[in-house]
Amino acid sequence: MTAMNTEQLSVDTIKALSMDAIERSNSGHPGAPMGMADIAVVLWTRYLRVDPADAVWPNRDRFVLSNGHASMLLYSLLHLSGFGVTLDDIKAFRRLGSPTPGHPEREPHLGIETTTGPLGQGFGTAIGMAMAERHLNAVFGDDLVDHRTFAFVSDGDLMEGIASEAASLAGHLGLGKAIFFFDDNGISLDGPTDWIFTEDVAKRFDAYGWHSVSVDGHDRGAIAEATDAALAVGDQPSLLLCRTHIGHGAPTKQDTSKAHGSPLGTEEVAAAKEAMGWPVDESFLVPAEVSEFFASAMQENAAARRAWEASRDSVFAGSPEVEDLWGRYHSAPTAGLDVPFSVGESIATRAASGKALNTLAVTAPGLIGGSADLSGSTNTNIDGSDHFGKETPAGRNIYFGVREHGMGAIVNGITVHGGLRGYGGTFLVFSDYMRGAVRVGALMGAPSIWVFTHDSVFLGEDGPTHQPVEHLAALRSIPNLWVIRPGDATETVEAWEMAYNRTEGPSALVLTRQGLPVLDRSAGGVQRGGYVLADGSDVTIIATGSEVWVALEAADILAANDISARVVSMPCVEAFDLQDEEYRTEVLGTTAPRVSIEAGVTDGWHRIVGDGGLSIGIDRFGLSAPWKDIATELGFTSQGVAERVMAWLGA
Amino acid sequence: MTAMNTEQLSVDTIKALSMDAIERSNSGHPGAPMGMADIAVVLWTRYLRVDPADAVWPNRDRFVLSNGHASMLLYSLLHLSGFGVTLDDIKAFRRLGSPTPGHPEREPHLGIETTTGPLGQGFGTAIGMAMAERHLNAVFGDDLVDHRTFAFVSDGDLMEGIASEAASLAGHLGLGKAIFFFDDNGISLDGPTDWIFTEDVAKRFDAYGWHSVSVDGHDRGAIAEATDAALAVGDQPSLLLCRTHIGHGAPTKQDTSKAHGSPLGTEEVAAAKEAMGWPVDESFLVPAEVSEFFASAMQENAAARRAWEASRDSVFAGSPEVEDLWGRYHSAPTAGLDVPFSVGESIATRAASGKALNTLAVTAPGLIGGSADLSGSTNTNIDGSDHFGKETPAGRNIYFGVREHGMGAIVNGITVHGGLRGYGGTFLVFSDYMRGAVRVGALMGAPSIWVFTHDSVFLGEDGPTHQPVEHLAALRSIPNLWVIRPGDATETVEAWEMAYNRTEGPSALVLTRQGLPVLDRSAGGVQRGGYVLADGSDVTIIATGSEVWVALEAADILAANDISARVVSMPCVEAFDLQDEEYRTEVLGTTAPRVSIEAGVTDGWHRIVGDGGLSIGIDRFGLSAPWKDIATELGFTSQGVAERVMAWLGA
Numbered sequence A, B: 001m002t003a004m005n006t007e008q009l010s011v012d013t014i015k016a017l018s019m020d021a022i023e024r025s026n027s028g029h030p031g032a033p034m035g036m037a038d039i040a041v042v043l044w045t046r047y048l049r050v051d052p053a054d055a056v057w058p059n060r061d062r063f064v065l066s067n068g069h070a071s072m073l074l075y076s077l078l079h080l081s082g083f084g085v086t087l088d089d090i091k092a093f094r095r096l097g098s099p100t101p102g103h104p105e106r107e108p109h110l111g112i113e114t115t116t117g118p119l120g121q122g123f124g125t126a127i128g129m130a131m132a133e134r135h136l137n138a139v140f141g142d143d144l145v146d147h148r149t150f151a152f153v154s155d156g157d158l159m160e161g162i163a164s165e166a167a168s169l170a171g172h173l174g175l176g177k178a179i180f181f182f183d184d185n186g187i188s189l190d191g192p193t194d195w196i197f198t199e200d201v202a203k204r205f206d207a208y209g210w211h212s213v214s215v216d217g218h219d220r221g222a223i224a225e226a227t228d229a230a231l232a233v234g235d236q237p238s239l240l241l242c243r244t245h246i247g248h249g250a251p252t253k254q255d256t257s258k259a260h261g262s263p264l265g266t267e268e269v270a271a272a273k274e275a276m277g278w279p280v281d282e283s284f285l286v287p288a289e290v291s292e293f294f295a296s297a298m299q300e301n302a303a304a305r306r307a308w309e310a311s312r313d314s315v316f317a318g319s320p321e322v323e324d325l326w327g328r329y330h331s332a333p334t335a336g337l338d339v340p341f342s343v344g345e346s347i348a349t350r351a352a353s354g355k356a357l358n359t360l361a362v363t364a365p366g367l368i369g370g371s372a373d374l375s376g377s378t379n380t381n382i383d384g385s386d387h388f389g390k391e392t393p394a395g396r397n398i399y400f401g402v403r404e405h406g407m408g409a410i411v412n413g414i415t416v417h418g419g420l421r422g423y424g425g426t427f428l429v430f431s432d433y434m435r436g437a438v439r440v441g442a443l444m445g446a447p448s449i450w451v452f453t454h455d456s457v458f459l460g461e462d463g464p465t466h467q468p469v470e471h472l473a474a475l476r477s478i479p480n481l482w483v484i485r486p487g488d489a490t491e492t493v494e495a496w497e498m499a500y501n502r503t504e505g506p507s508a509l510v511l512t513r514q515g516l517p518v519l520d521r522s523a524g525g526v527q528r529g530g531y532v533l534a535d536g537s538d539v540t541i542i543a544t545g546s547e548v549w550v551a552l553e554a555a556d557i558l559a560a561n562d563i564s565a566r567v568v569s570m571p572c573v574e575a576f577d578l579q580d581e582e583y584r585t586e587v588l589g590t591t592a593p594r595v596s597i598e599a600g601v602t603d604g605w606h607r608i609v610g611d612g613g614l615s616i617g618i619d620r621f622g623l624s625a626p627w628k629d630i631a632t633e634l635g636f637t638s639q640g641v642a643e644r645v646m647a648w649l650g651a
Helices: A003-025 A031-047 A068-081 A087-091 A122-139 A153-160 A161-171 A203-210 A222-233 A266-275 A288-318 A320-330 A349-363 A404-416 A426-445 A471-476 A489-501 A546-560 A574-577 A581-588 A626-635 A638-649 B004-023 B033-034 B035-046 B068-081 B086-093 B119-141 B153-158 B161-173 B200-209 B220-232 B265-277 B288-318 B318-328 B349-363 B403-418 B427-443 B471-476 B489-501 B545-562 B573-577 B581-586 B625-632 B638-649
Strands: A062-063 A149-154 A177-185 A210-216 A237-242 A346-348 A366-369 A397-398 A423-425 A449-453 A481-485 A507-512 A515-516 A531-534 A539-543 A565-569 A595-597 A615-617 B064-065 B149-154 B180-182 B211-216 B238-243 B346-348 B367-371 B397-400 B421-427 B449-453 B482-484 B509-510 B515-517 B531-534 B539-543 B565-569 B594-598 B613-618
Touching: A003 A031, A003 A068, A003 A087, A003 A266, A003 A288, A031 A068, A031 A149, A031 A177, A031 A222, A031 A288, A031 B638, A062 A122, A068 A087, A068 A149, A068 A222, A068 A288, A068 B397, A122 A153, A122 A161, A122 A177, A122 A320, A122 A404, A122 A426, A149 A153, A153 A161, A153 A177, A161 A203, A161 A404, A161 B161, A177 A222, A203 A237, A203 B200, A210 A222, A288 A320, A346 A349, A349 A366, A349 A449, A349 A489, A366 A397, A366 A449, A397 B573, A404 A423, A404 A426, A423 A426, A426 A449, A426 A471, A426 A507, A426 B427, A471 A481, A471 A507, A471 B471, A471 B581, A481 A489, A481 A574, A489 A507, A507 B539, A515 A546, A531 A546, A531 B004, A539 A546, A539 A638, A546 A565, A546 A595, A546 A638, A574 A581, A595 A638, A615 A638, B004 B033, B004 B035, B004 B086, B004 B265, B004 B288, B033 B035, B033 B068, B033 B119, B035 B068, B035 B180, B035 B288, B068 B086, B068 B149, B068 B211, B068 B288, B119 B149, B119 B153, B119 B161, B119 B180, B119 B318, B119 B403, B119 B427, B119 B573, B153 B161, B153 B180, B161 B200, B161 B403, B161 B421, B161 B471, B200 B238, B211 B471, B220 B238, B265 B531, B288 B318, B346 B349, B349 B367, B349 B449, B349 B489, B367 B397, B367 B403, B367 B449, B403 B421, B403 B427, B427 B449, B427 B471, B427 B509, B427 B581, B471 B482, B471 B509, B471 B539, B482 B565, B482 B573, B489 B509, B515 B545, B531 B545, B539 B638, B545 B565, B545 B594, B545 B638, B573 B581, B594 B638, B613 B638
Parallel strands: A062 A149, A149 A177, A177 A237, A210 A237, A366 A423, A423 A449, A449 A507, A481 A507, A539 A565, A539 A595, A595 A615, B064 B149, B149 B180, B180 B238, B211 B238, B367 B421, B421 B449, B449 B509, B482 B509, B539 B565, B539 B594, B594 B613
Antiparallel strands: A346 A515, A531 A565, B346 B515, B531 B565
């Protein structure tokens, strides 16, 4: 069989596998795998440098399927390429416990680089990967880091604001090694895209500074030419607008929204197979020449991988410093942070965070990030480092612009790329804007670090539009995200240490705008989530963040009224919940009634204070005023808290 | 003084007022008010048809300050125009209790159409207003509805994805009466915008289908010419890219980020005043001729308003049907919904929601909305109505495209426009994508209705990327948002009734993908948030949504084991909390231990079940599998629940 015929056979194999798996599970999206099969075969057999023998080889090309509903396309490609996705796994598509869920879930050892499905996330994450490559390339040079990032994207991805944000930044940065293939099939779930999406996509991406070109998405020669041209453009990301037919090859459903999100049905599948000369009665058929064709491509990739390893070894042999540096970028985090503060001095935890970040940045060279146009306010700059720009890719300060959601996905992409650790900052209230990315990061276990400052109504005059009240509760509700709200500068340092050393998921540092006194406390405690800061027997006051010193002062007032108050600082509820019961009971006590204080909604605190307890919080939106006026108005002064506790105790 | 001089004097007055207020409060953003003062004076005195004598006149032009940090610009304009913002209010800028908070908060009677500040929200909300106008114009004709929507937007707005989404849709719809002024000052908080924002904005908006033109933002003649030209373009929204100087007139801080977000300082203010020939020692000065100049413009507007009233009266006199219809669009909601279902039939609450919506839509002609490319899945189409399109603006089915955040702001804009009631639908998991808009809607008390379907892991095969677990808790944490998760079709009808009749804030309907049995229950109960569905004395099981029938079946199993279980349906925790204590105690009981069941994180349920209670939930991400397999795996079958309860009771 000629190469051209084998290529066609490969396309047909992917279509048949996708149809078969979706029929078998009676659930899935056949349209995109069939429509993009031609593009996929060209990319995976002629360009994409990945190697199933070492799926996580650092210099591999990255592939992101942003239109994650086309998961059967990816699973088919992984299977044909010899990654650990078996035919049985494909037969168990969308079944309990299979590695082939409805949307791809990050599993680098299987060749699944990132979790996708929520539209636009993959687009932004792929941009983050390309930024990671650009930075590491600047640090280590072409011999060690020089790969491309390829992504498949749909009209849905391009409609999402997160993709607009990431695209604008990518164009600004001139990320020449990012090559995106747009499945321009003219069909969305609701019907033809001309009902909703008539913008000139090429022109829009031109405006962002991308190289864009239209191509017939079923003409494999043309796809290869366009890919070659895109690869030749060094200083612009590329968008290949591939005109495709959704459900390509389905006799009656091609080019209709019926091919999008439902199985084609046995009749249509049979007719599609017949039309492409496929044995109608065979399911999950992989012709030997297709396996050989892919194996041959992967052998070339393995050679490329070995060549890279040789090149790396030679660099390392010539320069132990580079080897050492590479090791520091690629080793597990083990930060031990020491940043001195004087007890009693007033310092905002955002400022303490800036100091902690800068201390950490010295020993953790792979730490890279920035903020969504709030670098000064969020204290997220690394001193002495450049900004990460087109001409200054070695800079570690990323200016994301006012693009929170894009930042979220990009930071996830930087983090899951490997070699780097991404962080991103904005005001806590705007965590809402990036929640989609925070969630996907938590789901895929990406240890991104979020720096959320201006963490309560006490940001003051900017008023309720900018004052978070529900955000602590809302973030705590996300599984696998640790929310850490330190009570002073020293807790902030421990919080950074904890977030940085965490590898199984993201952490959100929640920090004040206003100054807080540095507390007289022993080191440690934050890691356990909650600990006793001052002992007492009549009442236990549990506080977080800016309410910790208020609780301590309130305890003094209570003491003057013959009430002995224990004060517990609880910077991380998630970590506290993981402690053994003995410790938790020891901290919270068993006899004294409990009070929680937190400048936010009281949701979640009842569980800690119990039925007899009191939760002091802010179950309403905030107000615009100087922060001390707000504290008085809402009863969050030491005196106000002490009085409230005394009244409640009946004292 | 000549008109031209008075115009300049007006510009200077706005600059001086803004500087003075920000100095006095020692907080605020002087740069944008100073940079946009020329544009503002042109727009407000030559074009904008608003009337302080009747601030909520239905056919007024709408003005949205999307860059809400420029609030002093709006407050200055409102004061000069004779709206109820006094000089004392301006002196109390950003102080407790003033109507002049840091960012504008919706107060239509003062001329503040919508709450802005979180960037991009105003952009999308203004597009929603323009869509509302377009629709009402199609329904009622030019004599009754014919106004423009003007918005001021910043580079930050344009970087936000939400604005990209709204802009793409607006271009698609050809909203000719939307005229947006971009404050193109080249400066953001982090520094010059060319650090982060080098896209070709005009080209990008051309790609969306907008009319765009660049103009010197300090050349008032040129601004007027460009505005005239924009108004002449009937079938495209317009973006006027106004090249401005941030902090225009501040001798040393103009054109720097120092003018952006901090007071200029007394010296700089004095120097700025001196440079523009302003009495340096005067604060909060409003020259009489400026007051007269604005008064004269407003007199013309009052005449326009009276002319509209006359025209309306004449239309009504000629057609009582139109008057009646107008009344139905503009009256307070008083839905009483009756949709029949047969006990025991299986129907997804999303499907019941579609029926309720369609029943309501008959008597509520102002109900208009749609979904983010999931109309079929969310059952949000109004049968028999067209889709809202450029050529079919009378259609009530809006196809938002895959643009959740844009949809959120647009629906808010439709709702706060008046005359219409907006709704928007997507999968519950994607409420994350639009949370910024949901929050602003709750903050400003816009009674938008959100239709969130596919509300749990039981959506099945699409897997954890699409399965909400934390979203109920996260939405409940937002103040003034009612989260309603009905337990069957009949509760769903009541939920729609409740959401529609609510005027003080938004409601989120949380609905299943999978079929649920129609329960044998009496009408009522949902309005009270929670009620007893089946009585019992040994244990009280509290359930929401798809867990209600599971609880009822589990109660049957418990009964067979001599355990008498009460089942409480609690579709709306917020409404339940508003009931008096007697009712709440009656429903929850005082003696039997309590169990909650909800297919989501258990956050928040401890407060209901108490210290001795049991919360059955899903404190983890979901999994990809058929929904019944998931139910078995996670213990959410009737049998699983009954066994868990028995084990817990020690029975």
